Amino acid sequence: MVGPHPFPKMVRNFQSVMGIEAREQYLEMTGELPDHVTACVGGGSNALGLFAGFIDDDDVQLHGVEPLGKGTELGQHSATMTFGKPGMIHGFKCLLLADEEGNPAPVHSIASGLDYPGVGPEHSHLKTSGRVNYHAISDDETLDAFYKISRREGIIPALESAHAIAWAMKFGRENPGTTILANLSGRGDKDIDYVTENFGHG
Numbered sequence: 001m002v003g004p005h006p007f008p009k010m011v012r013n014f015q016s017v018m019g020i021e022a023r024e025q026y027l028e029m030t031g032e033l034p035d036h037v038t039a040c041v042g043g044g045s046n047a048l049g050l051f052a053g054f055i056d057d058d059d060v061q062l063h064g065v066e067p068l069g070k071g072t073e074l075g076q077h078s079a080t081m082t083f084g085k086p087g088m089i090h091g092f093k094c095l096l097l098a099d100e101e102g103n104p105a106p107v108h109s110i111a112s113g114l115d116y117p118g119v120g121p122e123h124s125h126l127k128t129s130g131r132v133n134y135h136a137i138s139d140d141e142t143l144d145a146f147y148k149i150s151r152r153e154g155i156i157p158a159l160e161s162a163h164a165i166a167w168a169m170k171f172g173r174e175n176p177g178t179t180i181l182a183n184l185s186g187r188g189d190k191d192i193d194y195v196t197e198n199f200g201h202g
């Protein structure tokens, strides 16, 4: 999703297969569209691919979830959409987490696929236009979702994906009866050793 034009557009278009299929499958399974659609945001292509399927459905609210990591101070998180300011990275302009000199700042997330100080330019636009809402989820909330989905559904989610699941669980608790489609962007097999060695079995 990152890079100068036309790379973000190319990636979004390739990834949109996921959103188009998710929309079709959701309609087939339930006869209606979800109220909310959510995915985690690193560079942004996985979320944009999903959102592309629903972007013209005005009644479907879109939510990108980014990492709040260990806290709100610069260096503790990778919450570009929440704390970033317009800046340049890798040849394109976007919301950027930068140090005092404007250089990309060090970032952190428990999910290695989300620790990037920039974000795709289309996400920056979608935030500014208000079509997508962005939320930040901490490492602890992510781990909680990781364990819960593993135990209750038998699905081990990637730590990246667990950010979206954590937000969906929180939002679902606060809004009973609402329907949420959450993107499981990857399997957690790659994370299971790291999680159990560092945080035990939950």
Ligand SMILES: Cc1ncc(COP(=O)(O)O)c(C=O)c1O
Binding pocket: 001, 040, 041, 042, 043, 044, 045, 046, 047, 112, 113, 114, 158, 160, 161, 185, 186, 187
């Ligand atoms: C499993 C998984 N989900 C999501 C992401 C983030 O995707 P994107 O960079 O497209 O936002 C990554 C990135 O590496 C990933 O590995």
